[in-house]
Amino acid sequence: MKIGIVLYPTFGGSGVVATELGKSLASKGHEIHFITYSLPVRLDRLRENIFFHEVMVSDYPLFDHTPYEQVLTSKLVDVVKYEKLDLLHCHYAIPHATAAYMAQQILKEEGINIPFITTLHGTDITLVGKDPSFEPVITFSINKSTIVTAVSASLKKDTLEHFHVNREIHVVPNFICIKSYQLDNNEKYKKRYAPNGELLITHISNFRAVKRVPDVMAIFKKIIEKGINAKLLLVGDGPERVIAEHQSREWGYCDKVMFLGNLKSTVEVLAISDLFLLPSETESFGLAALEAQAARVPVIASNTGGIPEAVEHGFSGFLSDVGNTEDMAENAVAIIKDPETLEQFKKNAYAQAEKFDIDQILPVYEELYKWAIKDR
Numbered sequence: 001m002k003i004g005i006v007l008y009p010t011f012g013g014s015g016v017v018a019t020e021l022g023k024s025l026a027s028k029g030h031e032i033h034f035i036t037y038s039l040p041v042r043l044d045r046l047r048e049n050i051f052f053h054e055v056m057v058s059d060y061p062l063f064d065h066t067p068y069e070q071v072l073t074s075k076l077v078d079v080v081k082y083e084k085l086d087l088l089h090c091h092y093a094i095p096h097a098t099a100a101y102m103a104q105q106i107l108k109e110e111g112i113n114i115p116f117i118t119t120l121h122g123t124d125i126t127l128v129g130k131d132p133s134f135e136p137v138i139t140f141s142i143n144k145s146t147i148v149t150a151v152s153a154s155l156k157k158d159t160l161e162h163f164h165v166n167r168e169i170h171v172v173p174n175f176i177c178i179k180s181y182q183l184d185n186n187e188k189y190k191k192r193y194a195p196n197g198e199l200l201i202t203h204i205s206n207f208r209a210v211k212r213v214p215d216v217m218a219i220f221k222k223i224i225e226k227g228i229n230a231k232l233l234l235v236g237d238g239p240e241r242v243i244a245e246h247q248s249r250e251w252g253y254c255d256k257v258m259f260l261g262n263l264k265s266t267v268e269v270l271a272i273s274d275l276f277l278l279p280s281e282t283e284s285f286g287l288a289a290l291e292a293q294a295a296r297v298p299v300i301a302s303n304t305g306g307i308p309e310a311v312e313h314g315f316s317g318f319l320s321d322v323g324n325t326e327d328m329a330e331n332a333v334a335i336i337k338d339p340e341t342l343e344q345f346k347k348n349a350y351a352q353a354e355k356f357d358i359d360q361i362l363p364v365y366e367e368l369y370k371w372a373i374k375d376r
Contacts, residue, residue, distance in 0.1 A: 001369055002031040004079055004088040006072070006096040009040040013287040014121035017151070017174050018091040019043055021365065024177065024358050026050045028366075033083055035075060037068070041264055053079050069095040069102075076103035080114050086373050087146075088116040094134060097141035115146035115372040119172070122155055122284025122305075139163045146372045152306030155284045170368065173309065174285045175361040178353055181294040183271040190272040193258060199230040199336050202273040202297070204266050204288050205280075207238025212302075214240070215279040215325050217247045217257075219300070222329030224256065228336060232257045235269055270295035275336055278307065281322055286310040289317075294353035298345035300332045316345065316352035 003025060007018035019042040022032040026049035034040060037055045055075045057068055076099060079085065088103075090096035100116040107114050118141065142148055142165055149172045150156040156169045194200055201220060205211040213234075220232045234244060234257065241259065248257040260269065270276070276292035278301040283289075285306035289299045293310075299317035301307050313319045318331035335345050 002083060002085045003369065004033045004035055004085045006035050006088060006100065007040065007091040009036045009038050014091045015040055016042055017287065020177060020358065022050065023047065024362050033079055033085060035079055069099050072099040073102045076100060077106050080107060081112060085114065087369060088114060090116055090118045092121055093118055093138050093141050097145055098137055101141055101144045117147045117149065117368060117372055118142060118145040120150045120155055120159055135163065143167055147368050151285045152309050154306040154309065172361060172364050173356055174287045174290060175356050175358045176290055176294045176353060178294045178357040181267055181270065183267065186271045189268060193233065194231055199228065199274040200233055200272055201230050201275045201277060202233045202235065202269060203277045204235040207236050207240045209240060210281045212279045212281055213244050214247065215323065216277050217244050218325040219277055219279065219328045219332065221251060222325060223332050226329065226333050228333060233260060233269055233273065234258065235260045235263055235266055237262050267295065270297055273297045274342060275300060275332055279328060280304065283307050290353060290356055293349040296346040296350045298335050298349045300328050312352050316349040
């Protein structure tokens with residue numbers, strides 16, 4: 001099949017999942033066309049069966065804001081027509097699904113029928129979708145999609161609660177390419193941050209308020225106060241990084257908290273980590289937690305949104321109520337207090353991640369694609 005994948009090309013979960021899906025489909029012989037405004041961060045080298053189409057955005061004196069949706073629509077029409085695509089897969093409802101619908105209607109005038117699948121990833125529903133000014137557009141684009149998928153049962157529930165959806169929503173969970181998280185020579189890199197045998201605790205996010213970065217710091221502080229010799233690795237950047245930096249200095253933890261900034265690949269960090277913290281206010285799925293487990297890292301997280309679908313409480317980690325940093329710290333210590341317990345949780349984390357390997361999820365998408373184009 002010739003598949004157009006429409007995505008945000010950034011570090012966010014939707015862009016990562018969309019890119020990895022396209023790469024895996026290409027490895028199976030499908031022809032994949034990525035359509036977005038810049039090269040996706042995970043599309044780092046030349047690959048067979050993969051093509052990139054840049055949506056060129058120009059500034060026009062007439063507009064205060066560049067009409068990206070219209071530019072994207074024109075690019076979709078062009079790529080579908082001249083590359084002879086079989087279908088479009090849109091990751092994120094706004095503006096991708098709405099642009100795909102407009103492109104579909106334009107192409108119909110030329111006798112071309114292009115189905116499109118919309119995958120809901122979270123923020124398009126839980127944040128943007130709750131804005132009344134967007135609700136009619138999101139509802140319309142979901143209902144006009146050939147097929148709709150959501151990355152968790154929790155997100156499906158939220159969608160049905162907030163929108164008047166008349167289409168079936170298929171739950172297709174996020175996934176990882178588990179073999180990509182198995183690295184050698186981990187000890188060599190670990191000594192760089194833990195020269196005295198410290199345990200390495202990690203948090204990866206965009207440092208926005210919903211990630212509750214101050215809770216990450218509070219959990220770590222409580223772990224240290226409970227007598228655990230550890231360091232904290234913070235990966236990413238965003239509005240709340242400055243708060244974490246201030247807390248680190250105020251507590252005298254500058255030698256214990258490492259700010260690594262945005263990294264194109266977090267695999268190397270996860271490979272040397274012993275525990276992962278994700279105390280978010282909400283997560284549509286919790287892809288970061290899944291990636292941690294794929295690297296054999298147990299997870300301490302909040303029991304909100306789709307996280308309980310990704311992390312098995314008491315097996316691959318522990319879940320607590322949002323904001324309960326004391327419980328999270330106690331659970332963390334229960335895992336890392338002795339090497340045998342930690343090793344068992346690491347094995348369990350990997351076993352949990354295996355359920356979400358791309359080899360398990362890819363056939364589900366392929367079946368949906370076949371269904372979408374059957375009446376074309």
